[in-house]
Amino acid sequence: MTIPDTGLRTEPGSFRDPTNQVFHLGGDVLRGLDEQAARDYRTLAGTEFFRTLLAAGKVCGTEPVDPLPGVPWTTVLRHERIPFVSHPYEWSFGMLRDAALLHLEILRAALDHGFTLKDGSAYNVQWRGVEPVFIDVGSFEPVREGEPWAGYRQFCQTLLYPLLLQAHLGVDFQPWLRARVDGIEADQLRPLFRGVRRLLPGVPTHVHLHAAMQRRHATASTAAVRDQLRAAGYSRELALATVRGLTRLVERLDHPATESHWADYQRTCGYSAEDRAAKERFVEAALAAGPRPRLALDLGANDGRYARLAARLADQVVAVEQDPGVVDRLYRRLRADREGRVLPLVMDLADPSPGGGWRGVERASFTDRADADVVLALAVVHHLAIGRNVPLPEVVDCLVGLTRPGGRIVAEFVHPDDPMARRLSANKPVGLFPDYRTEVFERLLGARCRIVRRLDLPSGTRTLYLGIVGD
Template sequence: MTTADLRIRAEPGSFRDPANRVFHLGDQVLRGLGPQAAADWRSLAASDFFAALLAEGKVCGTTAVDPTTLPDTGWTTVLRHERIPFVSHPYEWSFGMLRDAALLHLEILRRALEAGFTVKDGSAYNLQWRGATPVFIDIGSFAPLVEGEPWAGYRQFCQTLLYPLLLQAHLGVDFQPWLRARVDGIEPDQLRPLFRGVRRLLPGVPTHVHLHGAMQARHATASSSAVTAQLRDAGYSRQLALATVRRLTRLVRRLDRRVDGGHWVDYQRTCGYSARDRTAKESFVAAAATGGTARLALDLGANDGRYARIVARHADQVVAVEQDPAVVDTLYRALRAQGDRRILPLVMDLADPSPGGGWAGVERAGFAARTHADLVLALAVVHHLAIGRNVPLPEVVDQLVRYVRPGGRLVVEFVHPRDPMALRLFANKPAGIFPDYRRDEFARLLAARCRIERQQDLPSGTRTLYQAVVGG
C-alpha cells in the first residue's frame, strides 16, 4: 500500500450531518462521531434491535475502533464500517431496486420506533447493495426517539424514494432522469401538476403529494421546532408514527412498474447470434474470467446478465450495466429471487454515463470515478457507441480502457461493418460517415493502449473477440 493510500480522505457525500462524518483510510471506511452522536451510538450499540439488524445483514457491519484511527480530527468516537463492494446511486437503480430499498428503509424505521429509536434521515442515498440485496449504511442517522417528535426524514423519503416510485407506477415515466437531475430528489410541487383530475385519487397521491405539498407550503416560514411543538400539542405520538410507517409500507408494496418491457428485452432472441456464436463467446469469456479472482468486474451492456453470471463465478462483485430500465429490472428481480450477492445490475447509458453531482459536482461521484475494475466486458457495445451514437472509435477505446485498473483485463467484441447488426445501424446514417470503422483500425487502436493477449473470430465470421491487458 502506498503513502497516498494511507491518507485520510473525507467522503464528499457525508458532510450534510455535522454530528458525524465518513472518511476513507486505505481500504477502511471510518465514521467520526461528535459527542452527541457518540452518546447515540452507545445507546444504539447496546440495543437488541440493532444487534438483530446487524445479524440479519440489513445494516452494514459496524464496530467501534480506537479513536486515534482518525488522528487529529477531534472525534469522540470512531466506527469502522464494512466496505460496500461498489457504490451506486438511486438514479442508477431499476424500479424494483428502488422499491426494495424503500421497503428496507421503512422496515428499519419501524423496528427502530418499536425499540425507542428513530432514523433522522429518509434519503435513498442511505442505502447501498451487496449484489441484489439492499443494505442500510447510514449508522449515524440512528438516534433515541423523543416522544412527540415527527419523523424528520419523511420529506427526504418522499422526494428520493416514494415520488420516483409513484411517477413510474402511476404514469409509466422512468424516474432515473428526474433523480439524476436533482440530488435532493423530486419536490411535491413538481409532481402535483402531473396528478390532477382523476389522477389526484391514485394510491398515495392525495396524502403524500397534495396534502404534503400543501402542508410544506403552509409551514414554509415556520421553524422546525415550532412545527414539532404544534404536532406534539396535537397529540402526535410514537404509535401514530408507527401507523404512518405501516401505511407507507403497504402503499410501497402495492406499487409496481407500469411498463412491461423495453426495447432490449428480447435482444438475446433477436440479436442474430447463432448457437455456435453464443457457445464460443461464452467459452472465451469464461477463459478470461478464470485468469484470476477479480475483486470487481464490470459487464457493459449486460442485457439479461448471461455473461455477468459467468464472470461472477470468479469475481467478488460484478456490476452489470444496461441502458434499458425494464431489462435491468427483469435482471434484478431474477437475481433477487435467487438471493444473489455478487451481481449488481445498474441502469446507465454508456454514451451518457452518470456524471459527478451534488455539491461541487463531487458529492455523488460519477461512474468513471467509481470504476477501477479488474475485468471489464464490453460485448456487443462498440458498434452501438461508434455507429449508433457517433462516438469516434478512438474515444470509445479510450473510455473502455479507463474503466480498467492497471494490470486488469479488457474483453471486447468488435462487430464488423458487414455484420447484420452493424448494417442495421449504418442504414440510419449518411453513407461514408464512418470510414475508420474497420476491424484493422480497431485492433490498431486497442494494441496502442493495451497488450492483446488473444483474439478469436466467432463462427459467423462477422465478429471478433479480444482479450487485452491494460498497462501491461
C-alpha cells in the same frame, strides 16, 4: 480533503450532518462521531433490535475502533466496505422499491425500541449484489415523544415520489433523480396528478396534502411546527401508524417491465449456437486468465448472461444496461435466484452518470467509481461507434479508463458487414464511418493494451479480443 498527517480522506458525500462524518483510511471506511452522537451510538449498540439488524445484514457491518490521532471525533467506527457504490438514479423500479421497504422496516424497528432515523434519503441504502443494506448508522437517534419523523420529506422526495411517478404514470424516474440530488419536490409532482389522478394510491396524502402543509408552514420554524404537532397530540404510535401505512402503499406499487427491443435482444441479435458457445468459452477463459477479479464490469449486460458467467469467477460484477425495464427484469430474476455477486445498474454508456451534488463531487461519477479488474465490452462497441456516433478512439479510451492498470478488457468487435452493424448504419449517411473497420479497432486497442488473445467467431462477422491494460 485530506486531514494533515493522518492519511485520512473525507468522504465527499458525508458533510450534511455535523454530528458525524465518514472517512477513508487505506481500505477502511470509518465514521467519526461527536460527543452526543457517540452517546447515542453506545445506547443503540446495546439494543437487541440493532444487533438483530446487523446479524441479518440489513445494516452495514459496524464496530468501534481505537481513536485516531489528529481526528477531532469522540468515537470512531469502522464499517464494512460496500463492493460498489451506486446512486438511486442508477437503480431500477424494483431496486428503488426494495430500498424504500428496507428503510421503512428499519425505521419501524427503531420506533418500536425508542429510536428513530433523522434522515430518509435513498442515498442511505447501498447494495451487496441485489441485497439492499442500510449504511447510515449515524442516522439513528433516540426518539423524542411528540416529534414527527424528521426524514419524511427526504423519504418522499428520493423514494416515494419517484416510485409514484413510474408506478402511476409510467414515467422513468431515473432522469428526475439524476437532475436533483435532493429528489423530487411535492410541488413538482403535484401538477402531474390532477383530475382523477388526484385519487391514485398515495397521492392525496403524500403529494397534495404534503404540498399544502409545506406551503402552510413555509415561514414557520422547525421548532414551532414540532410544538404544534406535540400540542395536537402527535405521538410515537401515530408515527408507527404512518410507517405502516407507507409500507402497505410501497408494497402495492409496481411497474412490470414493458416489452422493448432490448428485452429480447439475445434472441434477435443474430448469434448462432456455435457463435454463442465459442463466445462463452472465450469469456470464461479470459476471466480465469489471471488473479481472481475483485470487480468485473459487464457493459451492455442485457439479460445478464455474461454477468452471471463472470459472477462464478469474480467477487463482484456490476452489470450496466441502458434500458430500465431490462435492468428491472434482470434484478428480479437475480433476486429470485439469490445471485449475490451481480449488481445491475441503469446507465447509458454514451451518457454515463456524471459527478453531482455539492461542487459536483458529492455523488461520484461512474468513471470515478469504476476501477475494474475486468471489463466486458461484448456487443457494445458497435452500438457506441455506429449507433451513437462515438469515434472508435474514444470508445477504446473509455474502456481503458474503466480498467485498472494490469486489468483485462474483453472486447467484441462487430464487423461492418455484420447484420446488426448494417442495421445500425441503415439510417446513417453513407460513408459516415470510414474508420469503423476491424484493423482500425485492433490497432487502437493494441496501442492501449497488450492483446494476448484474438478469436473470430464461427459466423465470420465478429471478433473477440483479450487485452491487458498497461501499468
